Amino acid sequence: MSIIRASRLGFDYIKYNDESEDAEKVKAISDISFEIEKGDFIAVLGHNGSGKSTLAKHINALLVPTSGTMWIDGVNTAEEDELWKVRQKAGMVFQNPDNQIIGTVVDEDVAFGPENLGISTEDIWSRVDEALGKVGMLGFRDRSPNRLSGGQKQRVAIAGVVAMRPECIVLDEPTAMLDPNGRREVLEVIRELNKKEGVTVILITHYMEEVIFADRVFVMDSGEIALEGTPREIFSKVDELKKLRLTVPQVTELAHELRKAGVEIPEGILTIDELVDALCG
């Protein structure tokens, strides 16, 4: 059974105007259907306002679909009795690390989720140790989050989700506010969780380099999934991506241009090494 299943999902934001009484509807997602298997690494791309965050919030039941249905591990997110179960199964990491850390000490913050689940004190300790270990932040457990780097803060936020033992983790542009080093740290942790622990990962990002690691890529455009496929498939559609106002990795673009100019190399080159091999091999 697939861990996440969406069937004809639709969502409207209701916007209240200052002057007029009547509410205005903003369509953020329209008629999306997809399935994600356990252990998958999914990357979601799309320009600003294409509905990525709205979709992410549906997986965590922060938003409930206006039409259609979303199931997490077979549980309908619209059922209020199952709300906490859904949120335990599907953890969420947000963009700004400062705005999602609740505790004034690192380990107390990681404990926040398990505390809410009503787990015994001993179990909370073992889960916190385990989660901090997995993100490589055990040495920082007594620190104040304010004194950590962006990448470290984001790893603490991931540990906070990991400590709830979720089946899948949704990360909404977790690296957008980080420097290249922080980005690498965080991405490494995410990949490790996916590979070693088998956690399903849904990574929303603007960075094309981060997409390369995904099993599948969704490209969103005005509330719909416009393209779907493996990173190689997606990146061989350079012109289509450009139409969706997305850039491709520099190497991929270079390879694409070379191909157009008549050089014989395959489509969808993702790394510099591949391009070197294709040109010199």
Next chain:
Amino acid sequence: MGEITLGQYYPTNSILHRLDPRVKFLGTLVYVVSLFLVRGPFGYAFCGAVLLVLIFLSKVPFLYVLRSLKPILFIMIITMAFNVFLTPGTILWRWGFLKITEEGIRMAVKMGIRLVFLVTGSSIMTLTTTPNSLTDGMESLFGFLRIFHVPVHEIAMMMSIALRFIPILTEETDKIRKAQIARGADFETGGFIKRMRAMIPLLVPLFVSAFRRANDLAMAMEARCYHGGSGRTRMKPLRYERRDVVAYAAMAAFLAICIVFSVTGL
């Protein structure tokens, strides 16, 4: 930017630091009450001696403790001056309408000692307790108010979130201030009104950002299954140890002795 120390916590590893925050809170309360019970010189000497012992036990440098008196120095001098000059009684010295009385001096000294002890005494609590553990202690101590529908857990949660965000918002204020100065804003010159006016371009972005942060944080808390205090367990629950019981016993003895001083007027 330096980290602001809220409630001036001074990290050392002393017995007072390790005491349960509830003990320290109630202890402070008992001490303050006792200061108003005792009347005679021996009573004050006793309270002062206890204070010295506490400072010694806390391992916080003596001068550092005294620094907590700085903000009340002004109020203290005013209060003492009023007492010295305005208390009626046996006149010792007079100059025009100003007169100093024996009772006035006695009153002023008493007030001064009380204020000094009171502020130093309560700062021992804040120096040895992290704001967070103090919040936890208050939540537990005032838990009984829940039966009167006081949202104790929510208030404690608000306090600890405020503690987490004050440094962040201070830093942000600094950033915005610099950004506005770079655009030619002037926060330094002009009268009171002009300076208040100058604060507007500082406060508006700060408020907008604070609201966005609050919104984000609420969402992050919900995403992590937060649903109020019911059914919530703690990673570091407050548990009384032997030393806390001993501290309570010492507190009771102290209060008893102060009551004796009060009754006898020594």
